[in-house]
Amino acid sequence: MGGLQKKKYESGSATNYITRNKARKKLSLSLADFRRLCILKGIYPHEPKHKKKVNKGSTAPRTFYLLKDIRFLLHEPIVGKFREYKIFVRKLRKAYGKAEWGGVERLKENKPVYKLDHIIKERYPTFIDAVRDVDDSLSMCFLFSTFARTGKCHVQTIQLCRRLSVEWMNYVISSRSLRKVFLSIKGIYYQAEVLGQTITWIIPYQFAHDHPTDVDYRVMATFTEFYTTLLGFVNFRLYQTLNLVYPPKLDGQGEINLKSEFEEDYALDSESYTEKLSALSASLARMVPSAEEEETELDHFPTEGEDQEKMEEREKMEHEQIKQKKFFEGLKFFLNREVPRESLAFVIRCFGGEVSWDKSLCIGSTYDAKDETITHHIVDRPSIDTQYINRYYIQPQWVYDSVNAKILLPVEEYFLGVTLPPHLSPFVEETEGDYVPPEKLKLMALQRGEKPQTEDEEEEEEEEEDEDEEEDDQSEEEEEAEDEANLAEIEEKRSRGKSLSVKVTPGKAKAENRKRAAEEEKAEEKRLAIMMMKKREKYLYDKIMFGKKRNVREANKLAAKRKAHDDASKEDKKKKKKKC
């Protein structure tokens, strides 16, 4: 009558997935090798839609891979290398056991090695794909390059990481592609725009690492192995696009500048060149010696109407960007020895400034502290003994804040011993309804070209305070009242969407009433419409509204906290004044 009875789990989703253990057995690899293979090939598990079906009726927690992925791994040449390596280890162990030192030497010489080039090409078929994915590799390489040369991983790996990260920084300097910097408590975040891709990476502060015990360094090492290869190829290509020599060479002038008598003392001959490169103070040699900076002028197309306007706008933007790229140009910085040299040198050089430091601090200093032409001296201590008149003594945060603001900020707030203004994250982009710290508002005003008047006003106010306290009190009360009124208004605005306040003030004009009535009507309409929503849509709508309300709540909380803080600090100030 009918065909064969269909058996369970022999078709459909059960056959599309494979558990990790089965995959491992299929590849005949140990778990560690399988893990390494997955890392290198970028294979990750999949979550099946119907777990129980895939798991053949069991609900045991298992990791599933796509069978296709595992089949794809089957003909990977690296798998063969892994097996060879396993055999190599076995032979080596045997040779050691028999104390055949000649054999050990021979085996070690013929240690199987594998290359990851083809994997990089396979995973990133186009260059832009690779650039897009370079974030993690940068963070990892920068981390590994700060490791001590003993212990956790091979010295070669650390050296390679250092080399690659220095190459990357040099590329960023010469391409002027740094956009944002952020000093966080974890480390320093940098964001660059390379070939239209925003790339963010983090560098830890320069301290010895306290290596945690619950971290599997083998996994990290495997990732680093892959990342170094990727970063190397990306660097090569990037250098090519800028017509720079790879591996990087300092250009002739820079090299002469860097010659110093301390060179021998500073590093070994083999290392001194890389050290000079990592000093970041000289520009790199180009394949084709170009006359000055070639500035890509936008081609002008004959356009009409709106396009014309757009073009003009774009042109303007372009100009602005170019200007921003070099806004440190003409400034001469000198780094005192307690500031993070590498970070500051990198940032300053990225925006066209000149930078130097004490000769004994690091190789590659070009001028010393006595230079009369220095404009900014970056110091991170409360005071300094010898001060020159013709330069600003500022704290390092000025550099970072200026970079993020894309303008030269007024230096007054960053002088020595002055309480610094808060350092804001440049990555936060406030949308409507989010809390915006007042510092950011001030900054935005500055960027728009407005003069910071608030301070002056404050000063004036303070003067007034000095003159007459009573008046001041009164005025403050008034201010408070005003503030409260403002707050109430804001609250009202916020709450208008939610609930109707059936408050009728007889004295006020009716126009507002009418407006309010209209609003109320609208709100009611909305409420009635919400009643008619389908169940699913209602759920989604409720969820969205819940999220929005939570955001508003958080913003309100932050605002309240800020207000409390400001009030407290104001009172403190007042008390101090009274004491005086």
Add this chain to the structure above:
Amino acid sequence: MVASFSMRPTHSGTMTKLKNKKRNIEENEDDQLPIFDKDGGKDGHLDDDDEDQADLSDSEESIFSGLEESGSDSDDEEDDEEEEDGDEGKSSDVGEDKAASGDGDDRLSAKDVTKPQSSGQNSKKKMRMKKKKAAGKEGGEESVVSDRVSDLKVSSQEDEYEHDTSDEEDIRNTVGNIPMEWYKDYPHIGYNLDGKKIFKPIRNKDELDEFLDKMENPDYWRTVQDKMTGADIRLSDEQVDLVHRLQEGKFGDVNFNEYEPAVDFFSNEVMIHPVTNRPQDKRSFIPSLIEKEKVSKLVHAIKMGWIKPRRPKETTPQYYDLWAKEDPNSILGRHKMHVPAPKMKLPGHEESYNPPPEYLMSEEERLAWEQQDPEDRKLSFLPQKFGCLRAVPAYSRFIHERFERCLDLYLCPRQRKMRVNVNPEDLIPKLPKPKDLQPFPTTQSLVYRGHTSLVRSISVSPSGQWLVSGSDDCTVRFWEVSTARCLKTLDVGGAVKGVAWNPNPAVCLVAVSYDDMILLLNPGLGDRLLCTATDQLISSYEEPEEAKDQPVQWAVSEGEGHEQGHRLVLKHPKAVRQVTWHGKGDYLACVMPDNTSNLQVVIHQVSKRRTQNPFRKSKGLVQCVSFHPVRPYFFVATQRYVRVYNLIKQELTKKLMANCKWISSMSVHPAGDNVICGSYDCRLAWFDLDLSTKPYKVLRHHKKALRSVAYHNHYPLFASGSDDGSVIVCHGMVYNDLLQNPLIVPVKVLKGHSITHDLGVLDVTFHPTQPWVFSSGADGTVRLFT
């Protein structure tokens, strides 16, 4: 050397020594020897100097004699003694030398001390020996002895076997190394070289003698018996000393230094002479042919270019332009499926080393943060503020975070989440504006106060002028709609569950249900003609010829009741909950909810005063019933279903599934094709009878249970009252075009009733002509919204 010491045979040693000494010292006094021999047999104590000397030597030898004895040795010894006297002499000399080197002069004194006894013993031995010799050889005793002595002398003088260390054995007894107790029962203890028996010494010592000896003899403790010969031997001081030393685990020789400085033969120092004197092999001087062959092969291979030197390994990786020729075809299918890893979240202001003060955590927040599980925390770190960049420490979890990122990259399943980026406003359905759907009631205009308890039911007269309300305070009140004046209050016997004004405008009758009664009232309001016509209609009833027995008793009220307006009283077997009129005003249906019996719904015909029970079987707890406005259909709502019966065909035509738990109320659209059901689980279901048996639309606009729903007679409006105290008026347009579905738009939420005992609005009803809605509530009021 030491070994030779210990191996030294005992008796033979003694013998030879003895002889040697004799020879050495008394070379010339051969004649004395026999005397000595003789004496030895009789008495051990001799004062002869020579003898002494001989004894000395003997004693010296006997240092070792008592310690070792072996029969096998003795064989050889005797042979030696016989044939190779030189050997003996030599060996004895060795022993002597040793002794001499060891003792030196002490030996002499020791000899002196031990002289008497040992000499005695020795003499005995000598005697024995002599006997043997005598037996073995034809020559006389003396000759033999002298012979031997002379031999010994020669050997000692020559001293040529000084280094020979061959063992000297006892040669007197040839039995060998056997347990001597085998000879216990024999008179002899062995055989000498000639095969003659060696007899045991005559021992006449019995136990007593032994004991006496033990008591008296001071040397008893150092006397031992020679098992081979059976003779008693008294150990000398040296021998005792030796025993002690050996017992203590020391070397037998007193003068042996066991801690001599070690001499390294094979040291790091290169000597000019080889340690071994072996000459080098010849092959070490001649070049190897095999090697030559191998080398020449290699040289040839190198010359021919077959072997190349190993290239130095490249340690640094080589980079090149990997993407030199980007091939769009190389993009595999899997790349389209590839989900790129999400980027790390970018840090916010709170992660800054110097954040604005509002981002720092207050004390409570910090505590709360610490008590949270690390995975629940919104921030993975505590925001901190540092005055300057110099003060910022290393972040201790940096490596952790990188590692977690690595884990995420290779362990986490990736999924494309379709994040609906919807504007919430777009989700709200676009409905016609309520303003365009006017008229509908918008404001509360009148409140009808008077009831003292919750008003269960209200009804409006078909003219729209009067309103009747029934309440739990056992009254029925009649109101004028336009003025909210209570025109009439009637007290009935129980809490009024339902009131219903007869929809026929030609009749003025109100049905009131309380307890198990239904009261038909003529309120006497409005047109007098109408009232009287109604009264006449009721009184014109004629009793039918044959009286059927009915489940309900019909009674005409008279007297006081009639004065008040009571016309007919219907007594039911059970409590009546709802009462409703047919559109023509002749039929009246009432509900007596009871799950067990089939008498739940009864239909009365007022003109014929007839009652019938339409259902034979109970289909669940009936909640409410309703007549179809135009067709002979009857709607019965049970808990979950609404059944539609055709009264003429007497069959079930439709069963509507309400999809709710418990229907509370029902209303039929005046056109008759749509039904709304309110339920206690906050839903209002709109059924389109032409469409399906499932609800066309379910509204969940009330927060609490719906108590009542109502359609307007003319306007496309319906209202629902709920326990949340609100009445929601909706626009429910039903089109004549069958293809167009009804349009349902909520237009107004009317609030006014206060909630008492968790009950809000209990009944709603529309004005028959105006777009007004009446609602009665648990607060004892009836409200009019216009």
